[in-house]
Amino acid sequence: MLNKGFIGPIGDDLPSLIPLLFGLVMFFSTFTLTFNAFDQRNVEFDNDIAVMRVSRILQSNSYLYSYDNFQELCDNIGVVNIKYIAFLSTDAVRRSDRDTLFEIEVFASEEDDDLMFFCTNLKEYENDDPMTLSSFITLENAQDERLVSRIFPIVVEDNKKVKPMHLFVVAWR
Amino acid sequence: MNKKGQASVTDALYFLLIVTFLSVFLFGFANSYGSVIREQLNDEYNTTFATNALKTILYSSTPRNPDKTIFDDDAEIDYLLALVKEDYSDDLQVNETEMNVLGKSISAILAPVEDTLDYMFYIHIPGDEQKIVYLLVHVTNFQRDDADVPAREFYVYSADPTNPHLNYFCGLNDDFKSFEGPDYKTLMAKMTKLRANIGPTSEASSAIKLVKERNDSTFDSFKAEANLILWDAVWLGQTSERTQGLFYNVEAPPFDTIDIDPAWGCQDVSFS
Numbered sequence: 001m002l003n004k005g006f007i008g009p010i011g012d013d014l015p016s017l018i019p020l021l022f023g024l025v026m027f028f029s030t031f032t033l034t035f036n037a038f039d040q041r042n043v044e045f046d047n048d049i050a051v052m053r054v055s056r057i058l059q060s061n062s063y064l065y066s067y068d069n070f071q072e073l074c075d076n077i078g079v080v081n082i083k084y085i086a087f088l089s090t091d092a093v094r095r096s097d098r099d100t101l102f103e104i105e106v107f108a109s110e111e112d113d114d115l116m117f118f119c120t121n122l123k124e125y126e127n128d129d130p131m132t133l134s135s136f137i138t139l140e141n142a143q144d145e146r147l148v149s150r151i152f153p154i155v156v157e158d159n160k161k162v163k164p165m166h167l168f169v170v171a172w173r
Numbered sequence: 174m175n176k177k178g179q180a181s182v183t184d185a186l187y188f189l190l191i192v193t194f195l196s197v198f199l200f201g202f203a204n205s206y207g208s209v210i211r212e213q214l215n216d217e218y219n220t221t222f223a224t225n226a227l228k229t230i231l232y233s234s235t236p237r238n239p240d241k242t243i244f245d246d247d248a249e250i251d252y253l254l255a256l257v258k259e260d261y262s263d264d265l266q267v268n269e270t271e272m273n274v275l276g277k278s279i280s281a282i283l284a285p286v287e288d289t290l291d292y293m294f295y296i297h298i299p300g301d302e303q304k305i306v307y308l309l310v311h312v313t314n315f316q317r318d319d320a321d322v323p324a325r326e327f328y329v330y331s332a333d334p335t336n337p338h339l340n341y342f343c344g345l346n347d348d349f350k351s352f353e354g355p356d357y358k359t360l361m362a363k364m365t366k367l368r369a370n371i372g373p374t375s376e377a378s379s380a381i382k383l384v385k386e387r388n389d390s391t392f393d394s395f396k397a398e399a400n401l402i403l404w405d406a407v408w409l410g411q412t413s414e415r416t417q418g419l420f421y422n423v424e425a426p427p428f429d430t431i432d433i434d435p436a437w438g439c440q441d442v443s444f445s
Contacts, residue, residue: 016185023185023192030196034203041207048214052221059221062228093281094244151285152222153229161250162234163243164282 047148047171050080055150055169058086058119064156067115074119084171085125085136087118088156092166101149102134102142104168110159117156133170145172219375219403222286227377227401229282230294239273253278254381257296257307262384262392266351267307272342276309277444280340283403287311287338292403293364295344296381297357299398304353305344305360306383306397310420310439313406314339317425328425330408339431341439352438359436367409367419368402375403 057077064070070088088107091098098104108130109115116131126135137145149170155162235256236248243250253275260271267275279294280287291313296306313332320327332338344352344360352360368374378400384392410421422432433439 013181016181019182019185019189023189026196027192030199030203034199037203038206045207045210045214052214052217056221059225062225063232090244092284094242095281095284150218153226153282155229155232161243162232162252164229164233164278166285 043173044146044148047082047146047173050082051084051148051150051169051171053077054080054084054086054171055152055167058167058169059152059154062152062154063162064088064154066157067109067117070117070119070156077119077121080121082171082173083120083122084169085118085120085122085133086167086169087116087131087133088154088165088167090163090165092151093164100139101168101170102132102137102139104133106131106133106135107156107165133168137170137172142172147172216373219373220377223375223377223401223403226282226403227379227399230279230401231379231381231399233278233282235274235278237274239270239277258383261306262386265385266349269349272307273442273444275307276340276342276442279309280311280444283311286403288332289406290403291406291409292401294399294401296383296397296399297361298383298395300396302353302395303357305351305357307351308342308344308360310341310343310437312339312341312409312420313337315408315426317408317427326413332406333426340442340444341433341437342442343437343439345438345440349440356436356438360438363419363434363436370415370419371404371407371409373404377401 054077058070058073060069060073064073074086089104090107091104096105107117109117118131118136120136122136128135137147147170149168152167152169153164154167155164157163231254233253234243234250235253236243236245237251237256238248241248257267257271257275261267283290283292286292291311293308293310295308297308298304298306314336315330316333318329318331320329344357346352346356378398381397381399382394383397384394386392408425410418411424418434420434420437422434
């Protein structure tokens with residue numbers, strides 16, 4: 001009589017397995033979600049910090065006295081674990097009408113058009129005329145990446161004028 | 174022995190309860206992870222931007238004629254600060270032309286952030302003399318729309334698409350002379366109140382030297398201070414919680430005339 005409904009030592013514990021399994025699934029799902037969130041945010045911070053590092057070196061004291069000075073600072077950047085393009089532009093100061101960041105033109109010296117103020121660790125890019133951000137990364141390619149961009153005001157001595165312009169730093173993995 | 178099955182279910186429910194607490198804690202932690210670092214990175218960027226912008230304003234060259242740009246070949250170019258110093262030295266006032274030249278340069282340098290941030294740039298003489306030399310205020314031209322939430326007063330403030338920004342030269346009397354003495358003190362108190370109520374600001378400040386011409390054509394130099402303050406664009410008039418406006422004396426747009434607090438001594442200006 002006492003053994004009525006008894007289906008074995010494991011069988012008796014079967015109902016308790018349901019909350020146990022549910023708990024384990026919930027815990028490991030949350031754990032995976034948390035781990036992915038940590039990982040994603042750490043990547044974002046690494047990108048942000050790398051952009052700040054590149055921009056801090058290129059800004060120097062916010063005064064670039066020549067193209068050679070810009071290139072010298074560019075050489076000081078060294079290795080960073082992201083792809084980046086940093087360039088100067090007068091588009092904002094001139095209030096040029098641009099629809100996207102990718103249409104912003106790279107500044108070329110008034111004294112010599114060949115002296116383009118950009119700095120990158122990309123091995124391949126288009127030598128367009130004029131050069132824009134899309135010469136380095138197109139809008140289509142950028143949609144697959146998580147781009148980080150920063151803008152800083154800066155002055156550049158060119159053709160005996162101290163010109164206000166902006167330093168654009170764009171980076172991605 | 175008969176209650177063995179019930180005990181294991183109770184144990185499992187306790188286990189589920191503990192796991193639920195742990196999961197909620199982990200989920201909350203994952204959501205808030207990095208928010209402090211993100212805030213610090215943004216603060217660092219905003220501070221660097223403000224400092225760079227101020228340096229750029231102070232170092233830049235500019236055409237002496239406000240109708241020209243620095244990129245025009247026939248423009249007569251001078252250092253921006255030298256132009257202001259030269260103009261200020263003779264009558265201890267910055268004239269309207271030089272105000273426009275300086276304002277246009279500031280507006281161009283801060284153009285990338287003008288849609289999201291409001292700002293003021295000012296040069297003043299602190300200490301005994303207490304005088305405003307130059308004050309430019311750039312604010313977003315807000316319009317107010319009813320959000321149509323039933324039984325609730327809920328409004329949406331957005332920039333007027335036809336004229337999104339407004340610029341003012343402030344700290345000026347009716348005859349375009351700079352504020353000094355009591356007017357200066359009142360204006361500085363208004364600026365302090367504005368800064369305390371607009372949320373986080375990014376500020377940069379730099380000591381500069383101005384000169385004044387003596388009767389014998391020699392020059393006396395004295396210290397002044399250039400400041401740049403940027404903040405997230407917000408409505409600066411009255412609200413239901415704020416009975417006194419920070420800049421405007423009106424409750425909300427639309428209005429026929431923009432009623433700026435007279436203590437600011439503002440005159441509107443356009444750089445386009």
